[in-house]
Amino acid sequence: MRDSDGFDRFYAATTGRVVGQVCAMVGDLAEAEDAVAEAYARAWQRWGTVSSYTDPVAWVRTVAYRIAVSSWRRTRNRLIAHERWGSGRPLTQLDPDTFSLVAALRQIPDAQRRAIVLYHLVGLSVNEIALETGDSVSAVKARLSRGRRALAPLLGPMATSAVGDGEHA
Amino acid sequence: MRDELTDRLALLESRVSQATRPVPAADVRRRGDRRTARTGRATVVAVVVALTGGVAVAVAGGGGSGLTTDPPAAPITALPPQTWLPHENQTGWELRTEADAAPAVFQPCSPGSGSPVSPEITLTGRTDDRTASGRIDTTASMSEQVLLYSSAGFAAGAMRELMEAAEACGWDGTSSFAHVDPPLGVEAVSGWTGMAMRRATIKSGQGSSGQPGPVFEMALVRRVENVILIVSSRHSVRSTDNSFEDASLSALTNMACATLHRCSLDHPLPTPTPWPWPTPAT
Numbered sequence: 148m149r150d151s152d153g154f155d156r157f158y159a160a161t162t163g164r165v166v167g168q169v170c171a172m173v174g175d176l177a178e179a180e181d182a183v184a185e186a187y188a189r190a191w192q193r194w195g196t197v198s199s200y201t202d203p204v205a206w207v208r209t210v211a212y213r214i215a216v217s218s219w220r221r222t223r224n225r226l227i228a229h230e231r232w233g234s235g236r237p238l239t240q241l242d243p244d245t246f247s248l249v250a251a252l253r254q255i256p257d258a259q260r261r262a263i264v265l266y267h268l269v270g271l272s273v274n275e276i277a278l279e280t281g282d283s284v285s286a287v288k289a290r291l292s293r294g295r296r297a298l299a300p301l302l303g304p305m306a307t308s309a310v311g312d313g314e315h316a
Numbered sequence: 317m318r319d320e321l322t323d324r325l326a327l328l329e330s331r332v333s334q335a336t337r338p339v340p341a342a343d344v345r346r347r348g349d350r351r352t353a354r355t356g357r358a359t360v361v362a363v364v365v366a367l368t369g370g371v372a373v374a375v376a377g378g379g380g381s382g383l384t385t386d387p388p389a390a391p392i393t394a395l396p397p398q399t400w401l402p403h404e405n406q407t408g409w410e411l412r413t414e415a416d417a418a419p420a421v422f423q424p425c426s427p428g429s430g431s432p433v434s435p436e437i438t439l440t441g442r443t444d445d446r447t448a449s450g451r452i453d454t455t456a457s458m459s460e461q462v463l464l465y466s467s468a469g470f471a472a473g474a475m476r477e478l479m480e481a482a483e484a485c486g487w488d489g490t491s492s493f494a495h496v497d498p499p500l501g502v503e504a505v506s507g508w509t510g511m512a513m514r515r516a517t518i519k520s521g522q523g524s525s526g527q528p529g530p531v532f533e534m535a536l537v538r539r540v541e542n543v544i545l546i547v548s549s550r551h552s553v554r555s556t557d558n559s560f561e562d563a564s565l566s567a568l569t570n571m572a573c574a575t576l577h578r579c580s581l582d583h584p585l586p587t588p589t590p591w592p593w594p595t596p597a598t
Binding site for chain 1: 319320321322324325326327328329330331332333334335336337338339341342344345347348349351352
C-alpha cells in the first residue's frame, strides 16, 4: 500500500523548486512543468522505492530532465500539453532579469547548463553532479569551467566578475 | 560565499516556483496509476488456432501492480491488422508489407555514399515489418517503418548493429541506452533504445544536370521491447527543421503503444541543441 499522504506532502513541498531547476536546465517553463509532472507520476508508480531513497528529489529531477530533453517527447508534448495540463506560461511573463538569465543559459550547451544549475542552484558538489549525470568528475569540472566561461560575457559586467571558479566540497 | 550567478539562479528558481501552477497531487497520482495499468497489461496469453489457418492472438488483460515487477508484455509474432503508419494512405506514398524481409529504411552504410556496403543488418530474428515511403516535398523524401522481432533481444541486437554501422559510416548524432534499472524502467533487455542520426554527403547525380550534389540524411530510431520504429528522411537541401520527422516518430510511438501494446518508457534521447548538419563529405 503506497502512502498517498506522504507522496502528496512530498509533491507539495518540492514540485515548485524542481520545476524551477528543470526550467533553468531546459529553458522552457511549459516543458519543465510537463516533464516534472510526468516525473512525479513515475515517482508515484514506485513510491515505495523512491521514498526510501536518501534524496527522492534528485530522482525526480533526474527523471524530469531526461524526459524534457527527449526531442520527440518535446514534439509530442507541444501537441498534448495544453490539452492535458493547460497551457504553460511563457518565460516572457517573468521579470526581465530572470528572462535574460534563461536566455543566456539557453546559449550554452545542454550538458554545461545542467552542470551549472546542479552546482550553483541545487548546490551539489562536483562528485554529486557526476553521480547524478553519470559523467566523470573530470567531465563535470570541465563543463562547469566551460559553462562559466561561456556565460560570463552573456551575463554582463557585474555577473562576469562574480562567476567564480570555486568548487563545493 | 555565494556568487552572483548562484544568487541569480536562486532568484530564477524562486520566480519560476511562484509562476508555476502545479497540477494537483491527486491528478499526478492518477496519471501514475494510468501508466502502471497500461504498462502492466498482458499477463495472460491465449493462443487461438483459428479454423482459417492459424492465427496467433495475444490476449492482454489484468492490471499490474508496478513497473518493476510486472512481467513483460505478451509476445506478438505478427503485426496485427490494425497496425498503421502515419503516412501510408497518403497520395504518392508507397506501402510495403513484406512479412519479414524488407530492408530497414535506415541503412547507415548504404551504397553510393563512399561508405562500405553492408549487408542487411536488421533481419536476424525479424518476424514482420511494415514500411511506407513517400515525399515530404520536392526536396525531401521520407520513410516510416515498423520492424517486429521475435524477442526484445533480437531487436536490441539489430539496434546495436545499426548503431555500430552508423558510427562506422559517418553518421553523427545522439543515442539513448537503457540498462536494466528497476527504478527507471521495466525493460528486460539492456541496450540501445533510441538514436537520432544525421549525415551529409556529396553524391553523384544529385545536383542539376546530374552533377554531384549534397545529400542530407536523417534517421530517428526507437526500440520498445521487440519493436523497432524508424523514420528516415533524405533531403537535397540543408533543412533546419526536423519537426516533420519528430512528429512522424511520435505518431509511430503512439501507434506501437495503442496497437502493439509496446508503450515507450520514454528513455531519453539527448538531441543536441543546436543540431547542425555536418559538412558534406565526398
